[in-house]
Amino acid sequence: MILPHKKYKIALIGYRLSGGGSDKVMANLSLFFAKNNIDVHIIIVLDEVTYPYSGKLVNLGLLKNKTNGVFNKIKRLISLRKYLKENEFDFIIDFRFRTKILQELLLARLIYNAKTIFTVHSFLIDHYMPNNSWLTRLIYNHCYANVVLTQEMEELIVRKHKLNNVVTIPNPVNLEEICKKSNDSIDLDFEYIIAIGQYENNIKQFDKLILAYANSELSKKKIHLVIVGEGNDEALKKVAGENGVIDFVHFLGYQNNPFKYLKKAKFLVLSSKNEGLPNVILEALACEVPVVSFDCPCGPRTIIKNKENGILVENQNWDKLSEAMNEFVNDEKLYQYCKQNAKESIGPFLLDTIGNQWLDLMQINTI
Numbered sequence: 001m002i003l004p005h006k007k008y009k010i011a012l013i014g015y016r017l018s019g020g021g022s023d024k025v026m027a028n029l030s031l032f033f034a035k036n037n038i039d040v041h042i043i044i045v046l047d048e049v050t051y052p053y054s055g056k057l058v059n060l061g062l063l064k065n066k067t068n069g070v071f072n073k074i075k076r077l078i079s080l081r082k083y084l085k086e087n088e089f090d091f092i093i094d095f096r097f098r099t100k101i102l103q104e105l106l107l108a109r110l111i112y113n114a115k116t117i118f119t120v121h122s123f124l125i126d127h128y129m130p131n132n133s134w135l136t137r138l139i140y141n142h143c144y145a146n147v148v149l150t151q152e153m154e155e156l157i158v159r160k161h162k163l164n165n166v167v168t169i170p171n172p173v174n175l176e177e178i179c180k181k182s183n184d185s186i187d188l189d190f191e192y193i194i195a196i197g198q199y200e201n202n203i204k205q206f207d208k209l210i211l212a213y214a215n216s217e218l219s220k221k222k223i224h225l226v227i228v229g230e231g232n233d234e235a236l237k238k239v240a241g242e243n244g245v246i247d248f249v250h251f252l253g254y255q256n257n258p259f260k261y262l263k264k265a266k267f268l269v270l271s272s273k274n275e276g277l278p279n280v281i282l283e284a285l286a287c288e289v290p291v292v293s294f295d296c297p298c299g300p301r302t303i304i305k306n307k308e309n310g311i312l313v314e315n316q317n318w319d320k321l322s323e324a325m326n327e328f329v330n331d332e333k334l335y336q337y338c339k340q341n342a343k344e345s346i347g348p349f350l351l352d353t354i355g356n357q358w359l360d361l362m363q364i365n366t367i
Contacts, residue, residue: 007038009087015045015095018051025095026095032358044057052177063079099128116143120157121149123275154166169358170277192265193218194261194265210225212318213245219244225248225249281304286343290328292311311327
């Protein structure tokens, strides 16, 4: 049943508006909700804003001091509670990863005062829910919904924790933003493949990717590897040097506009241990760039149709990853076929399509 039309008010709560995949989803949904006459308020914990967004920004990161002690955290929690109480939101959507059990119990039971939707953005569900199923049900079984990105994630959570309010809604891709930004010029004058992601931890496995690249034919064909993302690159440069490809591997750091580098790449390569639903795959395809990716749990297979818009590689088989990179370089017919299918293949993930799934979940009628 669709509720009668009214001006709805939604709070989107995340860590920041920069860097992370879940933060990008929050920013994109704010644009969609605002366009559909919803009063959007974005509440962030860290003072980092680079993504385009719509609505009112409430930056709790400005209240954070250098010590970030107990009293400072309590001050921010009180400010959050006061803001939520004053504004009487129809829905609260939480995009944060959640590992502090007592804090999350307090938020879910005492501070969030509207219909609440919690999101899970990784196959590593313990970054969002306690391993203890009793605690998970105590925190999350009473809320309006728990939104996950793939059917596999939904099945995992239901099987492990017996939650009865889990819903699958994939990440959206903002094609309008990507098309606008991807045509900006770049200063790279060589052919290259690209990998994107932060390397503060080893989820993306860029060290092993460099080795797989070195074992491929690409450097011999003067096709470079460009890595875009945050982190200390010294260890990665050492791997490149030890494997004779230091002149062919380039670290560009964090980029506000990664799309201009995606657009000019031959293909994207994803070498992660695990994913949720990788925004970077959707963004590459939106740039008409095919993808070589491990079939890791659990997002790539949801997007990539093998040898139609990319190549899915047996999970964690590094020799096969090198072979797939070679195949895209040596089999021009296959490469062009995947390239021409790339943009069309993201139809099910467009922002308006996914945004409407969110409206259906909340039974919001904006007409």
